[in-house]
Amino acid sequence: MSADSGRHVAAKRVSEDSRKAIWEKLWTRRKRIHIYRNVIEEAQRYFPDLRQARVLEVGCGRGATLLELAQRGAKVVGIDYVPSSISTCEALRHAVGLDCSSANFLLGDARALPFASGSFDLVYSVGLLEHFEQPTVLLTEQHRVLKAGGFLLVQVPQKFSLYTMMKIPLTKLGRWQYGGWETQYSAGELETLVHDAGFEPSAVFGYGSFSLALLRHFFFPNLDYDVGGRLWSLIPVMRGLRAYCALDVGIVARRGIAGTMVTS
Numbered sequence: 001m002s003a004d005s006g007r008h009v010a011a012k013r014v015s016e017d018s019r020k021a022i023w024e025k026l027w028t029r030r031k032r033i034h035i036y037r038n039v040i041e042e043a044q045r046y047f048p049d050l051r052q053a054r055v056l057e058v059g060c061g062r063g064a065t066l067l068e069l070a071q072r073g074a075k076v077v078g079i080d081y082v083p084s085s086i087s088t089c090e091a092l093r094h095a096v097g098l099d100c101s102s103a104n105f106l107l108g109d110a111r112a113l114p115f116a117s118g119s120f121d122l123v124y125s126v127g128l129l130e131h132f133e134q135p136t137v138l139l140t141e142q143h144r145v146l147k148a149g150g151f152l153l154v155q156v157p158q159k160f161s162l163y164t165m166m167k168i169p170l171t172k173l174g175r176w177q178y179g180g181w182e183t184q185y186s187a188g189e190l191e192t193l194v195h196d197a198g199f200e201p202s203a204v205f206g207y208g209s210f211s212l213a214l215l216r217h218f219f220f221p222n223l224d225y226d227v228g229g230r231l232w233s234l235i236p237v238m239r240g241l242r243a244y245c246a247l248d249v250g251i252v253a254r255r256g257i258a259g260t261m262v263t264s
Contacts, residue, residue: 033092039153043069047122053121053122055074055076056120056124057076057077057126058142059126060086060089062085063093065126066103067092077105077120079106081107081109081110086105110125111132111138113142115145116145118148122153123146123151124155126250127248129156129185143198148255153250153251156248157249159184160244161184190250191251202251206249207250
């Protein structure tokens with residue numbers, strides 16, 4: 001049994017159509033706008049002049065983070081398979097005064113990206129891979145569309161957290177509101193997954209607080225649930241430690257210059 005299939009044996013299967021309907025309902029109902037400042041900071045770490053960067057977000061949701069990158073000079077593209085997501089992104093793009101030349105949003109499939117190989121300098125996703133039972137398919141596509149030497153950023157739910165403990169029973173009962181089904185990863189599992197898709201892992205990080213996420217969910221919809229976290233991330237030891245105790249775990253990785261698959 002493969003690692004991908006073994007991870008999901010006990011999970012409640014949700015049909016693709018029903019998952020899509022759940023996301024349509026979520027993006028139509030949700031009004032929260034959240035910019036992932038850690039994504040902005042990582043992008044600027046590797047591309048100090050964002051005007052030189054072409055950026056793709058896979059699973060763009062409401063598009064707020066991507067549009068922030070566009071406002072800082074990057075040429076950005078967002079892709080999602082839910083029509084309400086794309087219409088929301090386009091409305092927000094109009095509200096901030098950008099046009100298609102700097103920020104474009106497309107309806108499409110993350111498993112078959114409609115872009116030529118080597119099209120982007122940075123590809124990222126937040127809260128995407130955990131909704132797919134075979135995430136390697138997505139990462140292989142992201143590897144393909146990245147330029148040689150380009151960077152990948154992936155952020156997913158952290159395996160050892162109160163969030164995960166709450167999510168698992170709700171998922172088994174078919175009551176999980178985010179796509180109906182979701183898994184989670186440890187820092188080591190995420191690093192292995194990315195490496196096996198051909199990337200060179202650079203750094204793992206943690207993001208978010210469960211208690212702040214609860215406050216955001218019930219009382220303050222626009223609360224940054226990583227308040228204070230970026231200060232801890234300035235300390236190298238703490239940056240590594242948060243990958244094992246924060247709400248989310250993420251990784252930055254690089255596509256090799258030669259574009260070849262990484263081997264152990």
